[in-house]
Amino acid sequence: MDERLLRRWLADIRGGRRTPGQLIDALARWPTDDLGWARLDTHRALRRGYPEVVLAEGKTADQLERITRRLLRTGSLVLLTRVQPDVAKHLQRSLRFLRYDPASRLAYRAAPKTRPHGLVVVVSGGTSDVPVAEEAAVTLGLLGSRVARLYDVGVAGIHRVLAQWRLLRRAKAIVVVAGMEGALASVVAGLVACPVVAVPTSIGYGASFQGLAPLLAMMNSCVPGVGVVNIDNGFGAACLAHAINRPARTR
Amino acid sequence: MDERLLRRWLADIRGGRRTPGQLIDALARWPTDDLGWARLDTHRALRRGYPEVVLAEGKTADQLERITRRLLRTGSLVLLTRVQPDVAKHLQRSLRFLRYDPASRLAYRAAPKTRPHGLVVVVSGGTSDVPVAEEAAVTLGLLGSRVARLYDVGVAGIHRVLAQWRLLRRAKAIVVVAGMEGALASVVAGLVACPVVAVPTSIGYGASFQGLAPLLAMMNSCVPGVGVVNIDNGFGAACLAHAINRPARTR
Amino acid sequence: MDERLLRRWLADIRGGRRTPGQLIDALARWPTDDLGWARLDTHRALRRGYPEVVLAEGKTADQLERITRRLLRTGSLVLLTRVQPDVAKHLQRSLRFLRYDPASRLAYRAAPKTRPHGLVVVVSGGTSDVPVAEEAAVTLGLLGSRVARLYDVGVAGIHRVLAQWRLLRRAKAIVVVAGMEGALASVVAGLVACPVVAVPTSIGYGASFQGLAPLLAMMNSCVPGVGVVNIDNGFGAACLAHAINRPARTR
Amino acid sequence: MDERLLRRWLADIRGGRRTPGQLIDALARWPTDDLGWARLDTHRALRRGYPEVVLAEGKTADQLERITRRLLRTGSLVLLTRVQPDVAKHLQRSLRFLRYDPASRLAYRAAPKTRPHGLVVVVSGGTSDVPVAEEAAVTLGLLGSRVARLYDVGVAGIHRVLAQWRLLRRAKAIVVVAGMEGALASVVAGLVACPVVAVPTSIGYGASFQGLAPLLAMMNSCVPGVGVVNIDNGFGAACLAHAINRPARTR
Amino acid sequence: MDERLLRRWLADIRGGRRTPGQLIDALARWPTDDLGWARLDTHRALRRGYPEVVLAEGKTADQLERITRRLLRTGSLVLLTRVQPDVAKHLQRSLRFLRYDPASRLAYRAAPKTRPHGLVVVVSGGTSDVPVAEEAAVTLGLLGSRVARLYDVGVAGIHRVLAQWRLLRRAKAIVVVAGMEGALASVVAGLVACPVVAVPTSIGYGASFQGLAPLLAMMNSCVPGVGVVNIDNGFGAACLAHAINRPARTR
């Protein structure tokens, strides 16, 4: 139950459109919903602005189904990350309203549509970084941000990103997804005034050491004001960029 | 020359209070001011929202003096980071308007006062993290953000930070400065909806490996939406937090 | 042969219920039982309080069967860790009394029941950490400790663990199993007076580096008195927690 | 204010020997005592069994003096770790009751004497490890444990430690302090049933990498049940060993 | 062609049992035998005391067959290391005299039998280390050293290795194979006067980091005079131990 929903219910109660008992029922499994082996943080949407999201990696299809079923009872966005295609198929068989996007490996039921705010540009260095970039872009859309994609503009051909300066300057926040030497984050951040969120990816030859090279590079950016998230963590970048982008009102 | 200054001059020209020649003179050494061994990025304030800042480490007192003298000609904020006390003394002898803050090791001439915007809370884990936290807090003030300090609230006594939930929730951005295991970043981020900027510090026993431990911990935060900056980089954290905090208008 | 068993036999001999020859026979393959390629430490139960435990990883099913068969001759607990399901099936075909628990991947024949002592609480950060947590919890039970489980209470929703303060304070020892940034160990340890054993897990995104991140974090805990064991080593944590929990008498 | 003190005051109030007002005054600066730049966790002794301890490294002599002065107001143990001799001299000039032990670099005012419980043996591998071992041993004594020292018994001459088996087996907990390859922890743990706390030290040639080698070795001990603390962290080891050693009653 | 063979041929020529032409033919492809994509070092046996050995990993079965066929033309030992069972089968189909030992993954044709010299003891910490230990032991036998095996005598039950002191002291060189914390190398080296060759293995839980932990531990042994070889490199250890063991005459 997030703030928007809670405000509506309270208004309904004041207006006599709902009884206090209904709200009390809804809050009964709150602020945690205990499944024994899992303890859903149902209070999170109210506290953090978006609900608990489920990392599918390391969980069985059965565990995922039971967690998702509980989450679907709430009126909010339901989101699972890193869902393998076969797991997605399994889930969709019993959970009808769940959608799956193979490019970003996200499974979700969107929240009721509202007008997207602001603008977040998701920039990627190469075609191989696209899955991570899509995880960020699709998540941003689901959270309620307006998104523009600018893919395959690595610094090997720097005219590709310079040509998009105008778009970049319109953004309220920019997510830069890059593997290899991760230089794109510094180059983009040097061109704009808005906050830049950098996502190192594990794409690269041997001495990338599974993303350590771009992680360190982004961390050491000579452009102050770049915030770095974990390797391949498009989802985390989206959460940070959305928190920056949304009007303080809705936080 | 930043956007605010440029707009005023253009208004002055339109109003006949300045001649075009004056602006042309001012733009002559623009967008880079070349000293031979240094090439000041005088275009940065317009592009990034704040001017080039000088990292004093690795530069001689003489080099610093010459760079600072040039920067003082502009009307904007002049800021030097990581200035040792003796270097500061040397600089202040010939550059009168330069102020020095020993706690944060910052030397600066503030820009003309304007009303600070928003609120950034700077949180620190322990007393030993204070120099880094002060680098962030003083920089934030100079850039134009309102700042609140919340120091020595590490997770060993978690009631200290929980007791300040109210203050934290009022922030538009939070900077968390922590060494050792860096857990404070996750704990704070789990309580609020606004973006959190995490600064690992090099404070700790042997297996901290000069800040590697909190860096990795913050990077792996189970709370999505934490942006990490370099070890001990209070300045960089301030830049990111200020970019988040200031109204999009002024970006 | 552990102390309990040895004492009983000696009492039996004194009481004439056994002949000295029987004990001599039992001690014949003692203190090591040499299979040529393996040398079982049959003296361990007497010396350490619990018998040699077999790490199944890196051994063939055939080797495991031969080792287990020998161990079953003793009257004590027989325990194999990290047993894959197919290996377990193979073993159970010829070794009837062996039980297998798939969640913890433990195969065992329990020692004769005795009243469990004390209380060890096993806490886990997320659902993905459960296999490691179960390895700890089931082992603790087999060694003779009373166990309570508190799963999925990571710091992203810190109210989940704070709500269980009462349970935590009743424990004689606590095992905290956590991946990602491993902050849960510090938070729990900060709340209680009993010893805390921390187990980093390999669960996490790229910069976890297979558990290095939580390992370093737990090692650097700002709460003194946390003892760290190897990554994913639920078994080792159980041994340490049990040694803390059991009455000095039985050590 | 720790549990012992609190119970006495409550008894005094019940018995009319103190007025409720006195206790209220004492609790006024509780559970945190805020100095602005430091926030003392005065609640810790009640919660954790021993009070907040001050790490002197990274703090100025002046900060230390002000913190210590506050702590001395309580009736409990006051303890500062990693105190350089000159800082100690500075502190002792104004804080009379503070004692300093140069071997362990600890400064302290002991709590009122009580009978020490149990037995903790502190074992060290070589003479160069003694400062860390002394930090552990002196801290243990101040916390209230009985301590025996067994120094310079490294595995290069393994008969030195085997000869002390009897002493080791009497311990309720053992702290093993070792640099180089850290093998001593495994050897000792293999001989006893009580919990072993291992402290890697930064003593060693180049490939020790400031203690990384013994840290990893202790972490990977083939003897289950070794709890590892941070490099050179004798203080942390003492806290853990004391928590194991003291009767559950006093925890 | 090694020294022994060369001496016999020269004696044969002097005695008229062979013609110079035969030796010239034999030396024609000497000191390197060039296959285009491989350049066999046929001079090695004379220079180093044993012939070039083929690492099978990273070579195709076809490449291995062609190299082996060439090597079989010489009268010396032919040895291939790290041969997978299916590759061995493939090779044995066309190369009849090649034998395969699955435990050590070695394929070979032994040199003509001679009386083995000296004594090398191969010690292993655990059953999982046996494949590496066998690679060392079988290679030592093929090179001409007498070998004794002492397996599964890890320091968790140190009486197992102490009980074999007598055997260890008879050795001219000892190979210690151990994973986990690698402490066995120090313990064994502390007991004897002969050179000890230590082989770290990749056996262990997470923080072994594929053998880095025992490698560093062995490197930092507090017993001077331990020579360390690469992780899992039983073959290299055998070469060093054999070079130590054989009479200087035959080097």
Added chain:
Amino acid sequence: MDERLLRRWLADIRGGRRTPGQLIDALARWPTDDLGWARLDTHRALRRGYPEVVLAEGKTADQLERITRRLLRTGSLVLLTRVQPDVAKHLQRSLRFLRYDPASRLAYRAAPKTRPHGLVVVVSGGTSDVPVAEEAAVTLGLLGSRVARLYDVGVAGIHRVLAQWRLLRRAKAIVVVAGMEGALASVVAGLVACPVVAVPTSIGYGASFQGLAPLLAMMNSCVPGVGVVNIDNGFGAACLAHAINRPARTR
């Protein structure tokens, strides 16, 4: 469109053999050709001397086909690296002119033949390094350099490389491909005056850490003037060696 092609077209226009319209059409998708999810840097050949090359790893067969189809429209060399055999088969079905070399895993359509310049010698340490060496050698040939191969001349039998001194001294650039300890780069560089490009490979036992060992070794070469490229990056080495080798005119 590279410089050679552009010059010919301009000459054709001047000579009336082509119309300006034809060139304008050709430049229409220039300097980037945007496929939405990929943005081909069609300007690269003119700027860098050779066109954009496609890293097949991390791209789907379908993406590769669409990118390649676009690139084939230009008159220049088309080159894909790290192409798995099955992907190559898929591509060749629809793209007829594409050739595939399994040893180097390169797929390509060569540019129109021209006389090769200079001489680059590709040296490899062992047979297992050949795939990387071939990636370098074939790429060099496609870019237009004359190539000589000198394989399996590792320092274990140093006479193999010393015997080829004459060939090495004729080279304009040398590529040294070596795994294990990577010593070959230093040895070769010490013998010649031309630039040496070193490629560490991931071939080796455990402590190679996937190529880290030769990477560091090459980086630390005591022979100044060795340029190191990424682990296993034969392609990158070829680009650098070709840039050194080709006459400045054609750069």
Added chain:
Amino acid sequence: MDERLLRRWLADIRGGRRTPGQLIDALARWPTDDLGWARLDTHRALRRGYPEVVLAEGKTADQLERITRRLLRTGSLVLLTRVQPDVAKHLQRSLRFLRYDPASRLAYRAAPKTRPHGLVVVVSGGTSDVPVAEEAAVTLGLLGSRVARLYDVGVAGIHRVLAQWRLLRRAKAIVVVAGMEGALASVVAGLVACPVVAVPTSIGYGASFQGLAPLLAMMNSCVPGVGVVNIDNGFGAACLAHAINRPARTR
């Protein structure tokens, strides 16, 4: 004795201007000049194109003086790197012709002047990188290359380097010196066709880990054809760039 000198002497002998005895004398201490504790490689100039250069770090002033005195007897360039000012003073007292450049810490006696060849541009990211850049630039000049300097053009203000495209494109080789995230190497290499030599520097905040971050970044450049040398190794970069720049004739 380098090739130029040797050719002149041989011409002198042929022309009767020198006697063979004079050359024989000169070659007497050749190809190594043995000082007992040092063995000068006097053959290097002929073999490598420039003479042995002395790394002053780790040598005593006395050792340096004796080595330099020997080298000064040859007619070639004498060069010492990493010379501290006080050591330079010491050397200059007894060795008159030695010059010292404090910015690059080089001490040298130049070879007889010849016309410089080609053009090498030395690019640096920031003012703090200048000492390393100067080591490269001064060495290049001494070896005989024409040099242009382009300092303080880091990617934070990318217009600074783009503005110099023309100069960069005229270079035969470019040396890029950069610390922090080292992105400048990729950006420069993406703009030109000539070979780029990248030098990571140890300038940076904590997570630079003394230059590891830019080293890995440069290694992973998405622009193929960048050759990386050791951290802070301006001298090595100069050797490689000079070898690329000089006409093949003079190699």
Added chain:
Amino acid sequence: MDERLLRRWLADIRGGRRTPGQLIDALARWPTDDLGWARLDTHRALRRGYPEVVLAEGKTADQLERITRRLLRTGSLVLLTRVQPDVAKHLQRSLRFLRYDPASRLAYRAAPKTRPHGLVVVVSGGTSDVPVAEEAAVTLGLLGSRVARLYDVGVAGIHRVLAQWRLLRRAKAIVVVAGMEGALASVVAGLVACPVVAVPTSIGYGASFQGLAPLLAMMNSCVPGVGVVNIDNGFGAACLAHAINRPARTR
């Protein structure tokens, strides 16, 4: 008391030249001599072939004096490693018979002269490696090996080491001391049949990472049979080489 001494005393007793009481007195403080904070392993000479050696680093001058005084009572070699010049001066003031060698930083009283055995060649790569090489060479002489030194023969000028092949082949063991890329160990080992002990040194530019680069290189030598010791550990190398060199008789 070593074997030689013990045998002489026993012969003396048998021959009536000493009384049993004298031996009993000598064995009284045996096998460990306990100073409280140090426990000398006086049994080591008999067990290991040479007595306990004292690492001076990390011990105070006073501790060293007291330990040395005890050791001087035995008739054997007394050896202290890593002794700083001022500490040596302090020791020599009160301990007359102690000699000090500044090049190797060894302080010692030699054992009674005996004829040296065998031959160990100590090879070093550069002049900066000499202190470590001297630590090995002087120790070898004190232990009783004949030593030859071959310094400054790094692979940058490989003719320097090839020219000494003859000397190398006469050795019973070779110690190779090298920093930077450590290639010399492989090159030397490839030329000879005797065992090679490799010592990486911390000499090198940044990416040597204090000796990690040569350590890994030596570990990964493509020449089997190289035993590696710790970084800068000349003493340990000498112990291993001496154990190899001395006749089995005296072990």
